[in-house]
Amino acid sequence: xxxxxxxxxxxxxxxxxxxxxxxxxxxxxxxxxxSINQIAKRAELAVGTIYFYxxxxxxxxxxxxxxxxxxxMEKIQQASLAVGDPKERLRSMAMAYYDFSLEHKDYFDIIxxxxxxxxxxxxxxFKQRVDQRMEKILVFINAxxxxxxxxxxxxxxxxxxxxxxxLAAFHGLMQFRKFETTIFQGISHRTLYKRAVGxxxxxxxATLG
Numbered sequence: 720x721x722x723x724x725x726x727x728x729x730x731x732x733x734x735x736x737x738x739x740x741x742x743x744x745x746x747x748x749x750x751x752x753x754s755i756n757q758i759a760k761r762a763e764l765a766v767g768t769i770y771f772y773x774x775x776x777x778x779x780x781x782x783x784x785x786x787x788x789x790x791x792m793e794k795i796q797q798a799s800l801a802v803g804d805p806k807e808r809l810r811s812m813a814m815a816y817y818d819f820s821l822e823h824k825d826y827f828d829i830i831x832x833x834x835x836x837x838x839x840x841x842x843x844x845f846k847q848r849v850d851q852r853m854e855k856i857l858v859f860i861n862a863x864x865x866x867x868x869x870x871x872x873x874x875x876x877x878x879x880x881x882x883x884x885x886l887a888a889f890h891g892l893m894q895f896r897k898f899e900t901t902i903f904q905g906i907s908h909r910t911l912y913k914r915a916v917g918x919x920x921x922x923x924x925a926t927l928g
Contacts, residue, residue, distance in 0.1 A: 787826030788852035
């Protein structure tokens with residue numbers, strides 16, 4: 720092994736050391752309560768070493784967001800494999816998104832943190848990387864719309880805007896879980912989520928037909 724290759728491996732190992740420390744702290748303490756100083760201490764590295772690899776806490780969490788989006792993509796793909804009809808696939812994908820938000824709350828919180836921020840928190844390079852992960856999910860949803868078009872179950876044409884609308888609805892509806900014990904008056908958030916997704920798909924189907 721040459722010197723350049725050895726250094727590259729050492730650099731990658733150090734980066735993973737930092738990410739592992741950040742992930743463990745995030746899952747223990749939450750996003751807002753985790754600091755660069757805590758990450759450095761957990762990784763047994765100097766704070767300056769962390770900043771050598773990442774210019775901010777947000778860039779470090781962006782890598783964890785990539786992990787979360789990849790996991791979300793896997794769950795959506797798995798959910799779609801169990802259903803043949805394209806419209807029912809979209810319903811199944813919606814529930815996979817819902818289950819992801821519960822089973823992997825920490826990853827979901829990171830995704831929500833960046834999506835809900837009114838300003839861009841990442842460098843252009845990191846933003847592009849994260850956006851590409853989200854784009855994979857959107858492309859997969861759009862492909863399901865296209866399949867529905869071919870089979871005639873989703874009208875005569877499928878437009879990318881409907882994929883964006885669905886993905887935005889999946890995420891936006893999740894924010895109303897906090898009202899489950901108040902304004903929903905005993906109706907489970909999961910039930911309301913399923914109903915809302917169903918109405919949305921029926922409405923899209925009607926406009927495409």
